[in-house]
Amino acid sequence: MPVDTTREATNAGPRRVRRRRRNGRVARTTLLAGVFLLGGCAGDGPSALDPAGSGAARVANLWWLLFWISVAVFVEVMALLVWAMVFRRGRDTRVRHGQPLRFVAVAGAGLPLVILVAVYAAGLRDLAALGEAPGPRAPTIEVTGHKWWWEVRVPGIDGATANELHIPVGERVRVRLHTADVLHSFWVPQLMPKTDLIAGEVRETWLQAERAGRYRGQCAEYCGTQHAHMAFLVVAEPRADFEAWLARLGSTARQPETDAQRRGQQAFVQGTCAGCHAIRGTPADGRIGPDLSDVGSRWSIGAGAVPNDGGHLGGWIANPQTVKPGNNMPPQPVDAARLPDLVAYLQSLK
Amino acid sequence: MSAREGIAAATGTEALTTELPVGRSTGWWGMVLVVATEATLFACLLGSYYYLRFQHGSPWPPDGIREPTLLRPLVMTVVLLPSSLPMIWAERGIRHGQRWRLHSGLAATLLLGATFLTLLATEYAETLREFTMTTDAYGSLFYVITGFHGLHVLVGLTMICWLLAASLRGGTFGAYRHDRVRNVAIYWHFVDVVWAAILFTIYLSPRL
Amino acid sequence: MSTTATPVDGAGQEDLARLAEHWAERPGLRSWLSTVDHKKIGRRYLVTAWLFFALAGISALVMRTQLARPESRLLSPQEYNQLFTMHGTAMIFLFATPMLFGFGNFLVPLMIGSRDMAFPKLNALGYWVFLFAGLFMWASLPFGAAPNGGWFAYVPLTGEQNDPGLHIDVYTLGLLFLGIATTAASINFIVTALKLRAPGMSLTRVPLFVWAIVATAFMVIFALPALNVDNAMLFLDRRFGTHFFDPEAAGNVLLWQHLFWIFGHPDVYIIVMPALGIVSAVLPAFTRRGVVGYALVALSIVSIAIISFGVWVHHMFATGLPQLSYSFFSAASTVITIPSGIQIFAWLATMLLGRVVLRVPLLFLIGFIVTFVLGGLTGAMFALTAFDQQVTDSYFVVAHFHYVLIGGAVFPMLAGAYYWLPKITGRMYHEGLGRWAFWLVFAGMHVTFFPMHLYGLFGMPRRVYTYRSEPGWDGWNLVSTAGSYLLAIGLLLVLVGVVHAVRRGRPAPPDPWGGDSLEWSTDSPPKPYNFPVLPQVHSLHPTWDDASRSSMGADATEDRILADGRRTLLTSELDARRERAAEMPEPSLQPLLLALELLVFFTSMLLAWYPIAAVAVLAVAATLAVWLWPPRRPDRELGVSP
Numbered sequence A: 001m002p003v004d005t006t007r008e009a010t011n012a013g014p015r016r017v018r019r020r021r022r023n024g025r026v027a028r029t030t031l032l033a034g035v036f037l038l039g040g041c042a043g044d045g046p047s048a049l050d051p052a053g054s055g056a057a058r059v060a061n062l063w064w065l066l067f068w069i070s071v072a073v074f075v076e077v078m079a080l081l082v083w084a085m086v087f088r089r090g091r092d093t094r095v096r097h098g099q100p101l102r103f104v105a106v107a108g109a110g111l112p113l114v115i116l117v118a119v120y121a122a123g124l125r126d127l128a129a130l131g132e133a134p135g136p137r138a139p140t141i142e143v144t145g146h147k148w149w150w151e152v153r154v155p156g157i158d159g160a161t162a163n164e165l166h167i168p169v170g171e172r173v174r175v176r177l178h179t180a181d182v183l184h185s186f187w188v189p190q191l192m193p194k195t196d197l198i199a200g201e202v203r204e205t206w207l208q209a210e211r212a213g214r215y216r217g218q219c220a221e222y223c224g225t226q227h228a229h230m231a232f233l234v235v236a237e238p239r240a241d242f243e244a245w246l247a248r249l250g251s252t253a254r255q256p257e258t259d260a261q262r263r264g265q266q267a268f269v270q271g272t273c274a275g276c277h278a279i280r281g282t283p284a285d286g287r288i289g290p291d292l293s294d295v296g297s298r299w300s301i302g303a304g305a306v307p308n309d310g311g312h313l314g315g316w317i318a319n320p321q322t323v324k325p326g327n328n329m330p331p332q333p334v335d336a337a338r339l340p341d342l343v344a345y346l347q348s349l350k
Numbered sequence B: 001m002s003a004r005e006g007i008a009a010a011t012g013t014e015a016l017t018t019e020l021p022v023g024r025s026t027g028w029w030g031m032v033l034v035v036a037t038e039a040t041l042f043a044c045l046l047g048s049y050y051y052l053r054f055q056h057g058s059p060w061p062p063d064g065i066r067e068p069t070l071l072r073p074l075v076m077t078v079v080l081l082p083s084s085l086p087m088i089w090a091e092r093g094i095r096h097g098q099r100w101r102l103h104s105g106l107a108a109t110l111l112l113g114a115t116f117l118t119l120l121a122t123e124y125a126e127t128l129r130e131f132t133m134t135t136d137a138y139g140s141l142f143y144v145i146t147g148f149h150g151l152h153v154l155v156g157l158t159m160i161c162w163l164l165a166a167s168l169r170g171g172t173f174g175a176y177r178h179d180r181v182r183n184v185a186i187y188w189h190f191v192d193v194v195w196a197a198i199l200f201t202i203y204l205s206p207r208l
Numbered sequence C: 001m002s003t004t005a006t007p008v009d010g011a012g013q014e015d016l017a018r019l020a021e022h023w024a025e026r027p028g029l030r031s032w033l034s035t036v037d038h039k040k041i042g043r044r045y046l047v048t049a050w051l052f053f054a055l056a057g058i059s060a061l062v063m064r065t066q067l068a069r070p071e072s073r074l075l076s077p078q079e080y081n082q083l084f085t086m087h088g089t090a091m092i093f094l095f096a097t098p099m100l101f102g103f104g105n106f107l108v109p110l111m112i113g114s115r116d117m118a119f120p121k122l123n124a125l126g127y128w129v130f131l132f133a134g135l136f137m138w139a140s141l142p143f144g145a146a147p148n149g150g151w152f153a154y155v156p157l158t159g160e161q162n163d164p165g166l167h168i169d170v171y172t173l174g175l176l177f178l179g180i181a182t183t184a185a186s187i188n189f190i191v192t193a194l195k196l197r198a199p200g201m202s203l204t205r206v207p208l209f210v211w212a213i214v215a216t217a218f219m220v221i222f223a224l225p226a227l228n229v230d231n232a233m234l235f236l237d238r239r240f241g242t243h244f245f246d247p248e249a250a251g252n253v254l255l256w257q258h259l260f261w262i263f264g265h266p267d268v269y270i271i272v273m274p275a276l277g278i279v280s281a282v283l284p285a286f287t288r289r290g291v292v293g294y295a296l297v298a299l300s301i302v303s304i305a306i307i308s309f310g311v312w313v314h315h316m317f318a319t320g321l322p323q324l325s326y327s328f329f330s331a332a333s334t335v336i337t338i339p340s341g342i343q344i345f346a347w348l349a350t351m352l353l354g355r356v357v358l359r360v361p362l363l364f365l366i367g368f369i370v371t372f373v374l375g376g377l378t379g380a381m382f383a384l385t386a387f388d389q390q391v392t393d394s395y396f397v398v399a400h401f402h403y404v405l406i407g408g409a410v411f412p413m414l415a416g417a418y419y420w421l422p423k424i425t426g427r428m429y430h431e432g433l434g435r436w437a438f439w440l441v442f443a444g445m446h447v448t449f450f451p452m453h454l455y456g457l458f459g460m461p462r463r464v465y466t467y468r469s470e471p472g473w474d475g476w477n478l479v480s481t482a483g484s485y486l487l488a489i490g491l492l493l494v495l496v497g498v499v500h501a502v503r504r505g506r507p508a509p510p511d512p513w514g515g516d517s518l519e520w521s522t523d524s525p526p527k528p529y530n531f532p533v534l535p536q537v538h539s540l541h542p543t544w545d546d547a548s549r550s551s552m553g554a555d556a557t558e559d560r561i562l563a564d565g566r567r568t569l570l571t572s573e574l575d576a577r578r579e580r581a582a583e584m585p586e587p588s589l590q591p592l593l594l595a596l597e598l599l600v601f602f603t604s605m606l607l608a609w610y611p612i613a614a615v616a617v618l619a620v621a622a623t624l625a626v627w628l629w630p631p632r633r634p635d636r637e638l639g640v641s642p
Ligand code: HEA
Pocket: A073, A077, A108, A111, A112, A113, A115, A116, C268, C269, C271, C272, C314, C315, C317, C333, C334, C336, C337, C338, C340, C341, C342, C344, C372, C373, C374, C375, C376, C377, C379, C380, C381, C382, C383, C384, C388, C391, C392, C393, C397, C400, C401, C404, C405, C408, C409
């Protein structure tokens, strides 16, 4: 699979490729859906069956192997069961003879053993492939899990962003995983299986996308109240765009242009916000919450809680607890007059 | 069935009214299983010790805690391990229906066990000045493991006192009926053996 | 309560009279509280476990209702997290294991031809502790203080600073409390099966169900301590400031996971094993022949018990441990499927060579095979680390374990419930009602849990109280929710069926199915002393062979009647030769008292009333001292030399 994806990706536009590949998936998954005909399909969702990177692709292939084997085994068992129920119905006579031990040993132990040895070998090969780390010169991204958001940094650059990381298409990118509090798990179904974030240790994984796109990631280890809203976005883009992102990460945040934005910045810097949030190039340098220097361009607010638009942003600032109950940002004493300015300012930070 | 009459005689009504010591009693099996699960408990505790130790790496003990001193633990060992001997002697005694051996043997074991606990107390009095259960994981392991064993010794001693009381009251133990004595003995031997494992893990292994 | 006293030649009327007198428990509150009869205790286990099942199941229905649509606001995250934690914890600890121990309690003495368990009073204690521990944990829910860390309560999330309040203390103390009951019951099962088997029931004649129960009990003996140590450490960390799980102070968070799963994996087989035993026990009656490959099946039971201690890391495949250890545990997890395969095909062969009689119990067994095989197959997939890392902690896993738990444990339980209902209650169930219940439960089960495979693969993580609308998520979640209602109705019908049987069911004959094991040669329900004459066993299917049957009638011997006193027979461990008769204890209030004292202890530990806890400990010690105090006897009888 990874092979032909690269080939397709080069001679066809990403979107078209995706649609074509997706149809294959639809066929397969509806088959898998079997009895019900509601036709669940992966679509644009973060589906492991719609891989976009070599890691996930390997596992998807492994899955289809296992799937077809399981179908075979299941059919075999069902056949025997139905045979018994149809042809062995009987009056209450008692049967004593017959101990087909060979049948039991072969069908129950022999065949499975053969199948399992083969499958185990395949699994081991894929495990090794997932395990090999990218080369020393590969780009590295530091991700820190917080309850309940992701802090994203790049070594050598002192800026930070949240809940969104960018990678260059085709390249393997090293991701180093830390946690600030409890266990979390870093999972991008379409790109790479999970790696847990272990308190007191650093874990490493890698990402590689065969085709440009925005891939949904999600915390996969139960981490308390808002485990549900601890999503993130991986943006795979051409090398140039990736470097532009790095540059933005290093530079200071955009300066306010309109009066509203200036008033907003004032309110932010002088208000409680600065205690928890940093905005590069302003006195605000709080470390408790996400760095907001580029909050205007984020795909969501609250790590996937709500989409990032004026209304939701205002609602969030007014009272984050109604938007994402239990998250670690308390309701803020912002007077209603200042709210629109704050929103205007934060939205301008792109 | 040929030997029915014979069996009937051996297990017939009147013969059955006295428990002839035939085969293992249910009580014996019960105690053996209790000991088995308890042993697993200690195995998990000691396993945790090694896991934390090797995950942490040297220096061990961490945080500048000194390696445990050996003298007192060795004395404690010399006191506790032999305490099984009078116990065995007492059990043998009651099997021959000799109550005086039961009494004196239990008394001796009681004495040794009590000495062990006092020594443990003095050990704590010293170590507590240096580190406590809340200092770090090492402290937690040290006190929880030794303390949990100390608790078992205490339980063992209580059982021995209970046995003494019962047998002094008379009409309780004899050559045919001494299940409880045997079970307490099994438990006590177990408590002894566990100490050996603890001595090695907590006191000796850091020096290896 | 019984229908007619079947007069037995061999045990004369006066013997029956004396037996009845020695074993009778005169009705009344006191004897209700003090009974040590394994049949009554077994029934109580079954009823109580079903009660906790209903509570946990209803929690699940609420959860499903919340998950029916994306962005639903029916439950707050805090509520949802307590619900799913209680659901999982209760289903595993308060329903599955106790329910199967309930079957064991009722059946083991009957199947091995004994008059009670080896330690009847300990048995009673076990039940009371189980009841109190269960109430102890459920009581926290109304106060909003229920456990909320998931059923495996990973640290540091469950540490003091991340989860203040009583939630986790309820979890740790509750499970430590419950552990007493589980351990006691296990020891009791092992000793009973070793020493109380009817004469002639050598190891090769022990019913497979008893094999399963004993293997399970051994697993408990060696697995449960790991959980107890884990919970004790967590409690100490939270209350008394130790640092076992604190990486800042030389502790380690993965220690929790290792200890938990060293218990946790064997535990899933602790759950499924007795259920598989039920399958082997029910099948012969409806295939009119013994299970094929008795030795093979017994062997695979034992090997599952052993191997299951070597696979725990497959629950930690995403924690980033060394690949070498992963490849080992992956191999072990793959191998462990083999013994299960052997059993499945042994049962299939039994059906293929037998005469299939389609009654409700067999329907549930068929439902079991279909469902369990599917669940097992996904399990075998997880065994491959690479695949597991993709689906772990997604709904795919939730699908797997409901297939194996409901397919592998609940279906056999229901089969057993219908099969032994006549024996337990003395009444027949309504066949039609039973068939309806089966089809509803079966359909509901698959409609609920099959889609979870799909949205698991589509990327839906587990343990989320709500989710954003994603392709392939919302539709299937709605289906699951609908299915869970269907399932609930089905189970409600099971409940109705049982009530109907007890109220209106026609009286059951001693052996309605023509079963092969000894319980079918007792009355329905059995007399307090089970067997007027303890059988002399000559084969694996005593009720099917004349020699064994007549040993309870025509050629009964005095030494197997034991009518003078409350007595049963002890036999040798391996080949079950007569050793001696043993006195069985009278009913007593001590078990209840001891359990209450323990309840006081754990409650005061929870609420930090340490002085009261100390008093409770003394009370426990005193009660035990009295309980075990040796009876006084004349020196002649003791054998004392002057
Ligand atoms: C009744 C309980 C039960 C049973 C019987 C099983 C049976 C098995 N389980 Fe399961 N398991 C659970 C309960 C159970 N499990 C629970 C509760 C969890 C989740 C815990 C949590 O995270 O909350 C879990 C999770 C779980 C995981 C971790 C998943 C994860 O969290 O990432 C794994 C990984 O290896 C696994 C493997 C297996 C295997 C290999 C079997 C095997 O024993 C299955 C063997 C049976 C068969 C294979 C079918 C019959 C065989 C044949 C028809 C022969 C032919 C077969 C082949 C050729 C393959 N299980």
